[in-house]
Amino acid sequence: MYAVIKTGGKQYRVKAGDVLVVEKLAGEPGAKVAFDQVLMVGEGEAVTLGAPTIAGASVSATLIETRKGEKIKIFKKKRRQGYRRTGGHRQVESVLRVTAVAGGGKTETWDGEVNLTPKALLNLRARNLDKRAEAPAAKAPKAEPAPKPEVEAKAETKKAAPAKAKAKAVPAKAEAKPAKAAKPSKKPAAAETSAPKAPTGKALAKAATPKMTKVQAKSPVRRSAPRGGKG
DSSP: OEEEEEETTEEEEEETTOEEEEEOOSSOTTOEEEEOOEEEEEETTEEEEOSSSOTTOEEEEEEEEEEEEEEEEEEEEETTTTEEEEEEEEEEEEEEEEEEEEETTEEEEOOSOOOOOOHHHHHHHHTTOOTTTSOOOOOOOOOOOOOOHHHHHHHHHHHHSOOHHHHSOOOOOOOOOOOOOOOOOOSOOHHHHTSOOOOOTHHHHHHHSOOOOHHHHHSOOOOSOOTTOOO
């Protein structure tokens, strides 16, 4: 059994159990909605037409959510004028679950359970991104791992073993060796080496030459007599 209803200036063909997207309707999720503008009711070959609506016919539904629809791009252009504008629009729409269709003395109902989960949350769950909706599980304290049998055996042996290391007598230290006799040094005594030496050779000539003044040191030294000079 199906029916054709009118809402929001549009016509929709519906039947019990359908999900219907219509223009925005007032109400909260889970609210009951009834459409009394039923234009046609049909079942198989039997069809009942209204003039313009069928008296006593109605369609019942449950509001799931009110959301924004898909975005529509709007582009404007004027050629040779440098005018271009791009915009967008998202129409607000309501999602319904049709629960019953009544008309022509017959009624058909849908016995399923209405799921009020919005589409945005379903998309997140489909991509495994719905971490906010999941309640954080309480962290259980980590159990300490059981010690291995080998480690237990070693620990017991360490505890049970007598303190042999402590009881061991410390061996007496070897007697100190006698100090070695000092060897006679081959170097001559300081008194012998400190005797002054007589100047010889270059040192003697250096001491005999008189010291030059700063002016004499800066003046050039002539090594030969100038050419064409007298004498």
